[in-house]
Amino acid sequence: MEALNVVVNVAFVLEKQSFINLRLSAVPDSDPFTMPLFEGLSAGSEKSAVILDIGAAYSKVGFAGEFGPWAFVSSKVKLSKTKKEVFVWDYSSEEELFDILVEFFHLLYFKHLLVNPKDRRVVFCESILCPTQFRETVAKVLFKHYEVPSILFAPSHLLAMFTLGINTGLVLDAGFSETTVLPIYEGIPIIKGVQTVTVAAREIHRNLAALLQDQAVLITDGEEAPLASKMSSLPDTVIEDIKVRTCFVTNINRARLIQQSILQNDESKWPAVPSSVEYPLDGGSKLVVTGKVREVACEVLFEQDMEEKSVATTILDAILQCPLDMRIPLAQNLVLMGGTSMLPGFAHRLVDELKELLSKPQYKDRLAISSFKVHSPPSEANYTAWLGGSLFGAMEILSYRSLSREAYNQAGKVPDWCSLDDAVQEAEVVPKERSSMKQLEALRKLSLEKSSAGASPTPK
Amino acid sequence: MASLLQFEKVLMKCSCDIKSPIINLYFCKHCLKLRCGRCVSHEVDSYSCPNCLENMPSAEAKLKKNRCANCLDCPSCNHSLTTRATSVALTDSQSPDKKMTKKVYYLACGLCRWTSRDIGLGDKETASGGWEEHDNPHFERLNELLEFYHQLAIKEKNEREQKKFNKRRTYLRLQEKYFSPGGLATRRKASFLNALSSMAPKTDEPEITPVKLIEPKEEVDPLPSKYYTQPLVLEKVTTLAQRLNRPEFASSQVEGLYPRHKHLVIKRSQRCRECEHNLSKPEYNPSSIKFKIQLVALHHIPDVRIYLVPKLYQAKESIVTILLSNPSQEKMETELEAINEPPSTGLLTVPEGLLVLAAKDITAEFDEKTADTSEFKDNPEKKSSETSQGHIQFRSGHKLGVLFKVTPQTSDSDVVVCFKLKYKYHNTSPSLRTPVEDEEKPDAVWLEHEVEINLGATSP
Numbered sequence: 013m014e015a016l017n018v019v020v021n022v023a024f025v026l027e028k029q030s031f032i033n034l035r036l037s038a039v040p041d042s043d044p045f046t047m048p049l050f051e052g053l054s055a056g057s058e059k060s061a062v063i064l065d066i067g068a069a070y071s072k073v074g075f076a077g078e079f080g081p082w083a084f085v086s087s088k089v090k091l092s093k094t095k096k097e098v099f100v101w102d103y104s105s106e107e108e109l110f111d112i113l114v115e116f117f118h119l120l121y122f123k124h125l126l127v128n129p130k131d132r133r134v135v136f137c138e139s140i141l142c143p144t145q146f147r148e149t150v151a152k153v154l155f156k157h158y159e160v161p162s163i164l165f166a167p168s169h170l171l172a173m174f175t176l177g178i179n180t181g182l183v184l185d186a187g188f189s190e191t192t193v194l195p196i197y198e199g200i201p202i203i204k205g206v207q208t209v210t211v212a213a214r215e216i217h218r219n220l221a222a223l224l225q226d227q228a229v230l231i232t233d234g235e236e237a238p239l240a241s242k243m244s245s246l247p248d249t250v251i252e253d254i255k256v257r258t259c260f261v262t263n264i265n266r267a268r269l270i271q272q273s274i275l276q277n278d279e280s281k282w283p284a285v286p287s288s289v290e291y292p293l294d295g296g297s298k299l300v301v302t303g304k305v306r307e308v309a310c311e312v313l314f315e316q317d318m319e320e321k322s323v324a325t326t327i328l329d330a331i332l333q334c335p336l337d338m339r340i341p342l343a344q345n346l347v348l349m350g351g352t353s354m355l356p357g358f359a360h361r362l363v364d365e366l367k368e369l370l371s372k373p374q375y376k377d378r379l380a381i382s383s384f385k386v387h388s389p390p391s392e393a394n395y396t397a398w399l400g401g402s403l404f405g406a407m408e409i410l411s412y413r414s415l416s417r418e419a420y421n422q423a424g425k426v427p428d429w430c431s432l433d434d435a436v437q438e439a440e441v442v443p444k445e446r447s448s449m450k451q452l453e454a455l456r457k458l459s460l461e462k463s464s465a466g467a468s469p470t471p472k
Numbered sequence: 473m474a475s476l477l478q479f480e481k482v483l484m485k486c487s488c489d490i491k492s493p494i495i496n497l498y499f500c501k502h503c504l505k506l507r508c509g510r511c512v513s514h515e516v517d518s519y520s521c522p523n524c525l526e527n528m529p530s531a532e533a534k535l536k537k538n539r540c541a542n543c544l545d546c547p548s549c550n551h552s553l554t555t556r557a558t559s560v561a562l563t564d565s566q567s568p569d570k571k572m573t574k575k576v577y578y579l580a581c582g583l584c585r586w587t588s589r590d591i592g593l594g595d596k597e598t599a600s601g602g603w604e605e606h607d608n609p610h611f612e613r614l615n616e617l618l619e620f621y622h623q624l625a626i627k628e629k630n631e632r633e634q635k636k637f638n639k640r641r642t643y644l645r646l647q648e649k650y651f652s653p654g655g656l657a658t659r660r661k662a663s664f665l666n667a668l669s670s671m672a673p674k675t676d677e678p679e680i681t682p683v684k685l686i687e688p689k690e691e692v693d694p695l696p697s698k699y700y701t702q703p704l705v706l707e708k709v710t711t712l713a714q715r716l717n718r719p720e721f722a723s724s725q726v727e728g729l730y731p732r733h734k735h736l737v738i739k740r741s742q743r744c745r746e747c748e749h750n751l752s753k754p755e756y757n758p759s760s761i762k763f764k765i766q767l768v769a770l771h772h773i774p775d776v777r778i779y780l781v782p783k784l785y786q787a788k789e790s791i792v793t794i795l796l797s798n799p800s801q802e803k804m805e806t807e808l809e810a811i812n813e814p815p816s817t818g819l820l821t822v823p824e825g826l827l828v829l830a831a832k833d834i835t836a837e838f839d840e841k842t843a844d845t846s847e848f849k850d851n852p853e854k855k856s857s858e859t860s861q862g863h864i865q866f867r868s869g870h871k872l873g874v875l876f877k878v879t880p881q882t883s884d885s886d887v888v889v890c891f892k893l894k895y896k897y898h899n900t901s902p903s904l905r906t907p908v909e910d911e912e913k914p915d916a917v918w919l920e921h922e923v924e925i926n927l928g929a930t931s932p
Binding site: 072125157408 | 519533628693699738740
């Protein structure tokens with residue numbers, strides 16, 4: 013019993029020490045020369061967590077407490093079995109996804125992060141609408157195959173709030189495959205208000221490819237020919253590059269004029285066309301990307317589809333789903349993130365569109381909002397969620413909030429907001445509680461043995 | 473024959489039921505099982521720069537964000553940059569007539585002709601450079617946020633500790649009350665804990681200073697008018713890959729491209745998941761291609777190769793010569809057993825009985841036509857008369873040509889045959905066996921692996 017008491021004391025002292033470590037490591041790693049000192053002092057403390065954000069097009073990876081991802085990796089991997097390069101999100105079955113993720117995480121850990129997966133906790137940034145199958149498989153791969161100590165599945169929209177130090181806001185994430193809007197009020201995501209449209213970078217690419225195929229001219233050795241006659245399609249990477257380097261989101265006035273011009277088939281209404289660009293393709297030929305194409309390619313974001321949905325309407329619809337009291341604060345705290353929101357002119361056009369939509373009949377009488385305010389996170393929009401993960405992962409409380417490997421092995425699945433199973437909430441605490449219970453049992457036995465030898469005090 | 477280039481023709485099943493070519497397999501001497509890349513755990517062994525081959529300890533590698541301190545990459549094409557020396561004429565301010573030349577250095581890319589002068593980086597007087605490093609533009613703001621969240625984390629942690637501690641204390645008191653006959657030592661310890669507990673909340677709960685809020689903006693910067701009016705110079709706009717190389721400093725103009733430190737590479741070591749023994753461990757020196765430990769399957773289990781395949785016809789028996797070779801320095805007894813089940817697409821008859829492979833003699837490889845071969849010549853004769861009549865095509869050194877009878881059952885797909893390869897494995901390193909095991913475990917054990925051979929398509 014004496015020995016056990018000592019154990020308790022030692023554990024207590026160790027915990028006290030970790031407080032000190034926390035203080036020290038609270039000083040961010042600004043100066044590379046003082047860092048080794050800190051590392052030496054806090055040798056007992058944990059290694060910084062790995063922050064993973066697996067996007068549809070690009071994945072962002074790095075470590076907690078860092079201010080930018082260490083690597084931006086295309087989310088595809090060459091499978092050793094089939095020797096084919098596949099996108100991570102391009103899977104047909106869980107087994108296939110498992111194989112893809114095993115190889116993809118291997119690439120991330122051993123080519124980019126260069127750390128042992130076993131040593132570090134993981135913060136996994138995910139969309140709130142991430143398919144259960146995907147996150148379950150991620151957990152399976154990380155826990156079973158890579159044996160990571162714990163994973164925190166963090167909704168990317170909430171993480172974006174971390175980069176701003178606010179807890180109320182309307183977060184728009186315009187990524188590759190879809191645009192998702194989530195209202196967050198006082199730190200609570202309002203799931204009812206989630207709005208999503210499948211209009212994002214992929215749709216722009218599709219539109220741009222169609223426009224080019226339809227209109228573009230290819231110059232080979234001084235001879236001009238329509239692109240369609242030479243090539244049936246341009247590679248995705250070329251389309252992406254043309255979008256990034258030449259396209260922009262035009263302002264709302266010009267967009268209206270262009271719309272009219274197309275509708276009335278009247279060329280003269282088209283505003284002064286921006287300059288065209290000769291884009292060099294492999295093989296010495298040049299593709300002429302006209303000013304019209306450059307300007308119109310990104311218009312898909314704001315064109316309303318059959319259900320009258322566009323990137324702009326998702327924001328208003330999300331606000332409409334929220335209680336009255338929340339609406340103005342939400343409109344005053346817009347946060348834009350995702351690579352697509354980095355298109356030149358995107359934010360300005362979005363705000364203009366929102367203002368115009370307010371005067372439209374479907375919103376006019378239902379929303380009393382007059383202005384919108386946009387936050388600017390301390391990051392580029394394409395890694396805002398990652399940065400939030402990094403800030404969160406740097407906190408010492410990460411272990412309390414994460415799903416530990418033991419808890420996962422016991423429960424066999426990942427707790428989720430959409431499942432009402434008795435989720436393993438504070439995962440880390442559960443096994444510890446148990447062990448102290450065991451300790452108590454052992455103590456009781458021990459003392460009973462002792463007491464049975466001498467005078468027996470009866471426990472009441 | 474089909475080994476060096478077509479190694480995927482002969483596959484072996486490892487302990488995780490994945491079929492891989494023998495060159496991709498490890499053989500764990502301790503569990504006596506085949507392991508593939510999927511069923512071993514990988515570990516980071518040592519860091520080095522692929523350009524200057526300099527070793528780096530792991531702590532330093534983390535500090536430098538997995539990048540080499542000396543080598544730089546071209547921001548435009550990711551090729552390694554070289555330092556160029558040039559001399560510039562300087563005019564002395566005091567005596568304008570006197571011309572002085574000075575040696576200066578700048579960076580240049582040998583592949584895409586990018587130079588550090590392109591972006592206006594000043595020449596350096598030392599060859600080693602001292603090139604400017606950039607800080608994240610939001611460095612201060614992010615530090616503030618990090619500090620703020622640390623305060624919150626400490627608060628939460630304190631609360632949790634408090635809870636835990638209270639529990640523990642009550643349990644100590646109970647224990648004291650019921651189980652201990654009132655030992656002085658325990659009482660003193662408890663009082664000591666009490667003292668600490670009353671101190672803890674006061675000292676460890678600092679006031680939380682809220683982080684300064686950056687107000688969202690109502691006015692969003694519109695798209696500059698140059699997009700509509702000025703011609704776009706494609707060469708001046710960075711590609712997406714160039715931007716993602718340095719996500720925090722992403723610049724859309726080539727003037728903003730700064731050289732990046734070279735990413736490190738690692739050597740990995742492999743460990744058996746079951747017994748945790750190292751299966752492969754490279755030498756520390758980055759330029760060495762040798763291994764300290766290397767338990768590759770090729771060195772331990774008989775290698776199966778396709779030697780000669782005649783034209784195969786559906787439903788017609790053909791005789792295929794398969795080469796078995798013994799990698800060990802001891803004689804090896806093998807036995808084969810056909811598996812005529814899917815995925816096999818041909819009916820296979822293998823030689824029955826024991827096939828003995830001669831020991832591998834490294835010196836014999838160099839003088840094949842000496843007395844050694846003659847010694848082996850009588851060997852097959854003896855064997856063929858005794859055990860496997862007519863099944864042995866030839867014998868040369870440690871290799872044995874075996875005749876398989878294959879009847880293809882398919883006409884449109886490749887003919888695949890499967891068999892079990894059983895062999896007597898001699899554990900040659902005595903250090904691996906503990907004295908206790910020695911008595912129970914014989915020197916040699918029979919092991920078996922499933923082998924799948926793809927013999928190619930049938931002839932019409």
